[in-house]
Structures are given as C-alpha cells and as structure tokens.
Amino acid sequence: MTLRFATAAEGALDLHVLEQGAVDAWLSDQPDHVAAWVRASGFEGGIGDTLVIPGPDGGPTAGLAGYGNAAARARVRFTLAAAAPRLQDQTWRIASGLPGQDAEREALGWLLTGYGFSRYRDQTAKTGALVAPEGIDADRVEILAAAEVLTRDLINTPAADMGPEALEEAVWDLARDHDAHVEVIAGQGLLDHNLPMIHAVGRAAKDDPRLIDMTWGDTGPHLVLVGKGVCFDTGGLNLKPGASMGLMKKDMGGAAAVLGLAKAIMALELKLRLRVLIPAVENSVAGxxxxxxxxxxxxxxxxxxxxxxxxxxxxxxxDALALADETAPDLILSMATLTGAARVAVGPDIAPFFATDDALARAFEAAAPGAADPVWRLPFHDPYEPLIEPGIADLDNAPKGGFAGAITAALFLRRFVTETPRYAHFDIYGWQPQAAPGRTKGGIGQGARSILAALPEILDL
Structure with missing residues (x-):
C-alpha cells in the first residue's frame, strides 16, 4: 500500500491543534457560534479528542484535534495519529497549534495511521487525509512511511508465503525499484562459498537456505546492513513449545528492518555505498x-x-558478519529479533543496541527522539566474554545460566567483526503487541529511523 499526503490543499478544511488547557484562549478569538458549539461539545483538548465545526448549512467548515499536555504526550509516540481515524472522510490542513519542531514526526504518525495489512482480507484503515504541514520535507516523510510499510508487510506475512525464497523475491523487487544489484548463494552453494553455519541452520527446511547480497551506490562511505532472515523458527530439535512458536513468523524482523532502512536510503539517494546481507533460512525439524x-x-x-x-x-x-567484515567497511550494522533477554530488559517498545564506540552510540541516542523511534544502549561487557567460551570449541551458542542473554549474544556476534572498527547491533522485537496511535498491532519497524537520522553524522554525509 502507498501512504501519501493529500495532493492539493484546495477544499481542505482547517484543523486547529489545541493543547489541553488552551481551549478557552483559542475560543476567545472565535465567533460566538463557534465558541458555543465547542463548549457544548465538551471538547477539552485531550489526546484523541476531536471535533468537527459545522457552518451555517450544517456542513463541516473546520476541525479541532486535541494535543494533550506534555505529560500525556510523553506516553504517546504519535499524538495527532490518535485524532486521524476520528476525522475520516475529510481532507485537513494544519491551520494552527502544531509546534514546528513536532510537525514532521506528527505528519509521519498521521500517515502511518492509514496502514492496514490487507493481503488476506481488506484491513484498509479509515482515516482523514492530511495536507503536508508547512515547513516539513513531505517527500522525506512519505519515504519514511513507505519504508515502514515494507517492513510491516514483510513481518506480517506468514511463513507459508514468506519463506526464504519469497524473502529473496522481496529483495529482488526492492532492487528493481532502485537499480540495485542482487546476488544469491543458496543450498550447496553456501558450502562451496564457505558459509557453513547458514547452511547448517537452514538445511532441514523445504526452501533452501540462502545468503541474499544486495548492493547499491558507487561513491561515498561504505555501509553494510546485516539482517537476520529466519523466516520461521521452530527451535529446531530443541523444539519450542506452541506458545513460543506462535509469533515466529516475525523471526525475520531483522531482515525486514534492514530492507525498510535500505529502501529509505536508496529513495533518499544518500551518497554512500550500501550493501545488504540477509541470511535467509527456516529453522526446521528433519532428519x-x-x-x-x-x-x-x-x-x-x-x-x-x-x-x-x-x-x-x-x-x-x-557467517554474514564475517563476510561483511572482510571488506572492512566504514560501518556494519546488524539487526535481529535475537533474544528474549532483550525484551525482558527493555520491553517490546524500545530497540536496545550495542555499539563499539561511544560516538556511534551517542549519534543513535540523539537521533531517536526526533525520529519517534526509541533506542537504548546496552554494553558490550568484556568481563562476560568467558561465558561464550565452552572449552571444546571456540564459542558456545547458548551459554548456561541464563544471565545477560542479550549481552552474551552480542558478544558472540562481535567475535566475527574484527577488521571493522565501527559496528553496532540492534536486538529488536519487531512486533507491536497492542495497537497504538500510528502503530497497528502486528509487525513494526524498530531502530531503522533512528539509524537513518544518525547516518549523516556517523558517516559524514
């Protein structure tokens, strides 16, 4: 689906955004009939409060949308998105009350309110149309919305229709849209090209395991994105219980996130050399x-x-990180729905990340509020390194004890990045458990907008 702003302001109705406690001040400048209508309605400016103001003929002439107060807004990612579904069947332009520093974030939230996953039944969201607020980069906001749609659609699609082969086709579709190049190594070819762990994890599935390698751009800093593409995870022979298997279609959320991020990078024509590596497998049970x-x-x-x-x-x-590291790019970023420990630490709403240097971490943290994409740094804690060393082999994929599971997983990954000084890993959830303004229940992007906003500083673009 495509989420866009209304193409023309002609015929759009004025929408006034009012904070809680500011309604009376606004009414003091309005005609008596408007003031009487608003007071009679009980409109107070709370988040989600809306009111359509009629004209003399009874038709709508303007509208009000509540903006709450600072404490209430701190609890809602996209404030105006709470009003958008209640203002359907009209086109609106923001006439007053929306702070300029909030306009881009709120416009994105409004667009995302229109998302619905309709592959299997019509779930088109009913929402009012919005003219792009003055002063924002409307093209950029639409690109961010399109990137989020791609990520959500990929995660929401069940594994029967989004196995490794279908995920590969999604990459081909993206590459064709942006004149990118794709190479795929699959099945026995993984062993022939020294990618043995990708092969081992995915060899029991009907769809061959594969490494999908997409490249774009020929000038500028070199960025490599690595996304976990486990299209379904039974747990393998350590079979998950049914309750834990229920959401495992989202275990390719890291791949979905990096593909959404890549879509935005290419659409914005950032001056960098991009490589996207996705090990796409299904962790199945067979002989x-x-x-x-x-x-x-x-x-x-x-x-x-x-x-x-x-x-x-x-x-x-x-294996994918080791391949990426061989060219010593300027930055490697991995994204994965990797550990339950990360969810225990920060819950489903925050994307925890690990970074090899403080400047990299500060850039992500500084970008997150404006991107409406919360992140939180966890440490590469070196004293835990012995926990991932079993003795019989170099590394242990599942240290005993259960402590610091997100950290030990990140330390494991860091062992495969030795030639690239700047590396960050995002351990995302990729799922919205309950619907919220601008965020439907289901697959969700995490971390990608913060990364995108931080890239100009990190890579000196």
Missing part, C-alpha cells in the same frame, strides 16, 4: 537438522558448540 552438541565451523574459522538449536539466529548472522 538432517543440526543437533545439540554438534560443533559447527564458521566462515571466520571459529568453531561453535551447539548447546541449543533454538539459538540459531546468531549462527546465520555470524
């Missing part, structure tokens, strides 16, 4: 599944003892 206590060889030459086949995401990411 040739990899087993607990197996020792896997990696592209990096490190050996990995398998103590839980359900800790497979770090295995496929490791």
């Amino acid at each position: 040739n599944s990899f087993r607990p206590q197996d020792i896997l060889h990696s592209r990096k030459g490190l050996t990995v003892e398998i103590n839980n086949t359900d800790a497979e995401g770090r295995l496929v990411l490791a």
Whole structure:
C-alpha cells in the first residue's frame, strides 16, 4: 500500500491543534457560534479528542484535534495519529497549534495511521487525509512511511508465503525499484562459498537456505546492513513449545528492518555505498537438522558448540558478519529479533543496541527522539566474554545460566567483526503487541529511523 499526503490543499478544511488547557484562549478569538458549539461539545483538548465545526448549512467548515499536555504526550509516540481515524472522510490542513519542531514526526504518525495489512482480507484503515504541514520535507516523510510499510508487510506475512525464497523475491523487487544489484548463494552453494553455519541452520527446511547480497551506490562511505532472515523458527530439535512458536513468523524482523532502512536510503539517494546481507533460512525439524552438541565451523574459522538449536539466529548472522567484515567497511550494522533477554530488559517498545564506540552510540541516542523511534544502549561487557567460551570449541551458542542473554549474544556476534572498527547491533522485537496511535498491532519497524537520522553524522554525509 502507498501512504501519501493529500495532493492539493484546495477544499481542505482547517484543523486547529489545541493543547489541553488552551481551549478557552483559542475560543476567545472565535465567533460566538463557534465558541458555543465547542463548549457544548465538551471538547477539552485531550489526546484523541476531536471535533468537527459545522457552518451555517450544517456542513463541516473546520476541525479541532486535541494535543494533550506534555505529560500525556510523553506516553504517546504519535499524538495527532490518535485524532486521524476520528476525522475520516475529510481532507485537513494544519491551520494552527502544531509546534514546528513536532510537525514532521506528527505528519509521519498521521500517515502511518492509514496502514492496514490487507493481503488476506481488506484491513484498509479509515482515516482523514492530511495536507503536508508547512515547513516539513513531505517527500522525506512519505519515504519514511513507505519504508515502514515494507517492513510491516514483510513481518506480517506468514511463513507459508514468506519463506526464504519469497524473502529473496522481496529483495529482488526492492532492487528493481532502485537499480540495485542482487546476488544469491543458496543450498550447496553456501558450502562451496564457505558459509557453513547458514547452511547448517537452514538445511532441514523445504526452501533452501540462502545468503541474499544486495548492493547499491558507487561513491561515498561504505555501509553494510546485516539482517537476520529466519523466516520461521521452530527451535529446531530443541523444539519450542506452541506458545513460543506462535509469533515466529516475525523471526525475520531483522531482515525486514534492514530492507525498510535500505529502501529509505536508496529513495533518499544518500551518497554512500550500501550493501545488504540477509541470511535467509527456516529453522526446521528433519532428519538432517543440526543437533545439540554438534560443533559447527564458521566462515571466520571459529568453531561453535551447539548447546541449543533454538539459538540459531546468531549462527546465520555470524557467517554474514564475517563476510561483511572482510571488506572492512566504514560501518556494519546488524539487526535481529535475537533474544528474549532483550525484551525482558527493555520491553517490546524500545530497540536496545550495542555499539563499539561511544560516538556511534551517542549519534543513535540523539537521533531517536526526533525520529519517534526509541533506542537504548546496552554494553558490550568484556568481563562476560568467558561465558561464550565452552572449552571444546571456540564459542558456545547458548551459554548456561541464563544471565545477560542479550549481552552474551552480542558478544558472540562481535567475535566475527574484527577488521571493522565501527559496528553496532540492534536486538529488536519487531512486533507491536497492542495497537497504538500510528502503530497497528502486528509487525513494526524498530531502530531503522533512528539509524537513518544518525547516518549523516556517523558517516559524514
């Protein structure tokens, strides 16, 4: 689906955005009949409050949207998005009351309110149309919305229709839209090209495991995005219980996130060289599944003892990270729905990340509020390194004890990035458990907008 601003302001109705407590001041400048209508309605300016103001003939002439107060806005990612569905069947232009520094964020939230996943039944969201507020880069906001749509659609699609082959086709579609180049290594070719852990994790599935490699741009800093593409995760021979398997169509959320980010980078024509690596597999159960206590060889030459086949995401990411690291790019970013420990630490709403240097972390943290995309730094805590060293092999994919699971997973991944000084890993959830303004229940993008907003500073674009 395409989310866009209204193409013309002609015929649009004025929408006045009013904070809670500011209604009386606004009414003091309005005609008596307007003031009487608003007071009779009980409109107070709370978040989600709306009111259509009629003219003499009874038809709508203007509207009000509540903006709450500072404390209430701190609890809502996109404030005006709460009003958009209640102002449907009209086109609106912001006439007053929306702070300029909030306009781009609120305009994006309004657009995202129109998202509905309609592949299997019509879930088109009913919402008012919006003219792009003055002073914002409307094209950029529409690009951000399109990137989010791609990410949500990929995550929401069940594994029967979004296995490794279908995920590859989605990359081809994106590449064709932006004149990017794609190469794919699949099946036995993974062993021939020294990508053994990707092969081991995915070899039991009907769809061949594969590494999808998309490149775009020929000038500027070199950025590599690596996204976990586990299209469904049964847990392998360490089979997940049914309750834990229920959302595993979203285990390719890291791949969906980096593809949304890549779409935005290419559409904005950022002056950089982009590479996207997606190890796409399904972690299935069959006679040739990899087993607990197996020792896997990696592209990096490190050996990995398998103590839980359900800790497979770090295995496929490791081979892809090792490949990325061989060219020593300016920055490597990995994104993955990797650990339950990250959810325990920060919940589903925040994208925790790890960074190899403080300046990189500060850039993400500074960009997050304006991008309406909260992130939180967790540490690469070196004293925990022994936890991922089992003795029989170089690394352990599932350290015993259960402590610091997100950190030990990130430390595991860092072992495969040795030639690239700047590396960050985002351990995202990729799912909105309950609907919120601008964020439908289901697949969701996390981290990508903060990364995009931080890239100009990080890469000196």
